[in-house]
Amino acid sequence: xxxxxxxxxxxxxxxxxxxxxxxxxxxxxxxxxxxxxxxxxxxxxxxxxxxxxxxxxxxxxxxxxxxxxxxxxxxxxxxxxxxxxxxxxxxxxxxxxxxxxxxxxxxxxxxxxxxxxxxxxxxxxxxxxxxxxxxxxxxxxxxxxxxxxxxxxxxxxxxxxxxxxxxxxxxxxxxxxxxxxxxxxxxxxxxxxxxx
Amino acid sequence: xxxxxxxxxxxxxxxxxxxxxxxxxxxxxxxxxxxxxxxxxxxxxxxxxxxxxxxxxxxxxxxxxxxxxxxxxxxxxxxxxxxxxxxxxxxxxxxxxxxxxxxxxxxxxxxxxxxxxxxxxxxxxxxxxxxxxxxxxxxxxxxxxxxxxxxxxxxxxxxxxxxxxxxxxxxxxxxxxxxxxxxxxxxxxxxxxxxxxxxxxxxxxxxxxxxxxxxxxxx
Numbered sequence: 001x002x003x004x005x006x007x008x009x010x011x012x013x014x015x016x017x018x019x020x021x022x023x024x025x026x027x028x029x030x031x032x033x034x035x036x037x038x039x040x041x042x043x044x045x046x047x048x049x050x051x052x053x054x055x056x057x058x059x060x061x062x063x064x065x066x067x068x069x070x071x072x073x074x075x076x077x078x079x080x081x082x083x084x085x086x087x088x089x090x091x092x093x094x095x096x097x098x099x100x101x102x103x104x105x106x107x108x109x110x111x112x113x114x115x116x117x118x119x120x121x122x123x124x125x126x127x128x129x130x131x132x133x134x135x136x137x138x139x140x141x142x143x144x145x146x147x148x149x150x151x152x153x154x155x156x157x158x159x160x161x162x163x164x165x166x167x168x169x170x171x172x173x174x175x176x177x178x179x180x181x182x183x184x185x186x187x188x189x190x191x192x193x194x195x196x
Numbered sequence: 197x198x199x200x201x202x203x204x205x206x207x208x209x210x211x212x213x214x215x216x217x218x219x220x221x222x223x224x225x226x227x228x229x230x231x232x233x234x235x236x237x238x239x240x241x242x243x244x245x246x247x248x249x250x251x252x253x254x255x256x257x258x259x260x261x262x263x264x265x266x267x268x269x270x271x272x273x274x275x276x277x278x279x280x281x282x283x284x285x286x287x288x289x290x291x292x293x294x295x296x297x298x299x300x301x302x303x304x305x306x307x308x309x310x311x312x313x314x315x316x317x318x319x320x321x322x323x324x325x326x327x328x329x330x331x332x333x334x335x336x337x338x339x340x341x342x343x344x345x346x347x348x349x350x351x352x353x354x355x356x357x358x359x360x361x362x363x364x365x366x367x368x369x370x371x372x373x374x375x376x377x378x379x380x381x382x383x384x385x386x387x388x389x390x391x392x393x394x395x396x397x398x399x400x401x402x403x404x405x406x407x408x409x410x411x412x413x414x415x
Contacts, residue, residue: 022379024233028312031228072288075306076280083273112276115229115310122303167398171225172390179383186380 006136009129013140016191019116020148021182026116030149031174033104040153042100044146046089048139050111051120053085054078055138058121059131078121079112086112116145151181206329214336220313221344222393227313231345232382234304238361241349243297245342247286247305252314252341253334254282256322260330263323275318276309283308313341351385352376 004012019025026047033043061077090108093101101108111117120141124134155177164173220226230248235241255278259266266274287305291298298305308314317337322330350360356376358366375381 024229024379024382025307027228027232028226031225072284075284075287075309076277079276079280079309080273083276110312112272112310115307118307118310119303122306126303167394168391170394172387172394175383175387175390179380179387182383183375183380186378 010136010140014144015188018144021185025119034152037153040149048142051138051142054082057081059134083112210332211336214340219340227311235349236377237353238349241345245345249338251282252338255279256334259318259322260327
């Protein structure tokens, strides 16, 4: 895994093995915040930032833990770092863009329990990426998440205008849509490396 | 300072609520990521369900025991640390019991930490109730979660691989519906299950309305 080029890692995380549609990470915000395109886009940006920060910190922590041979503390350390990173973003956003802060509401602190973020930290550890590879990987994952979220929001805005049977309104319809989107993304598998 | 705790009496309902009325997957849509990701075979689904149930039970009973000692401001962080501890235990235990299973589930065992269902139970139930009620409720929720995972896992395995728990069900003529064990299949099957439940609920409501209509007419 150590020899992969940065471009490939980025592309792989962003579209081929898209975090939401192929690996099922971060489904909760994907279903929860994808009702409006503007909110989805901003949520995506916040997630990209948190991912970058936590990925860099996770890389540092892993190096430190391996040095002292206490890897079993990895999970606890990672989750603590992610929680602080989210807190940081929350404070920054409250100061610089209160409107956005209100729009994201409960989903901002919930980024802490967004599996995509912890997923990035864990996958990069399993695959033993170098520092630069970690950066490319987390950036790709964030871009992929934003892409999926924005696409989904666009689809759902269209869906509002169409007539849907009563029974399937709400979550069932959204999941079917997500299935179709995921089917479309499977086409990217032809681009290269397939490992989940 | 805070409101006096209102303890819930332990009844059958405490357990059953998690199975049907408040089923974490089908009703509350919590913890979706493992639900979709590891249900490509029934055995993976069962293992994931049991692991999550174990973590849920242990963490919520510890939270319930410590509920008077945890300061309000740092409670979420405390819950997450408690959950992470038990997840690390489960992670190493599965690794020791079955390496195949560990490789199949991959990072998703460690990702139990961010399963919103567990944190949700800790925050909404365990931090307010006595140990007994918490255990019964947690067991109900865990069972509901496991059943839901099995529902998805078995349908996906039967359609996508023609087998159940690794046992072949059909003759060689069966053409497996491979897309069902691939990611899109997860979305489709969960969507289909939700449709079934929505249909059932709607029909029951309509029947109740009709019954009421009959009684008012009879008067």
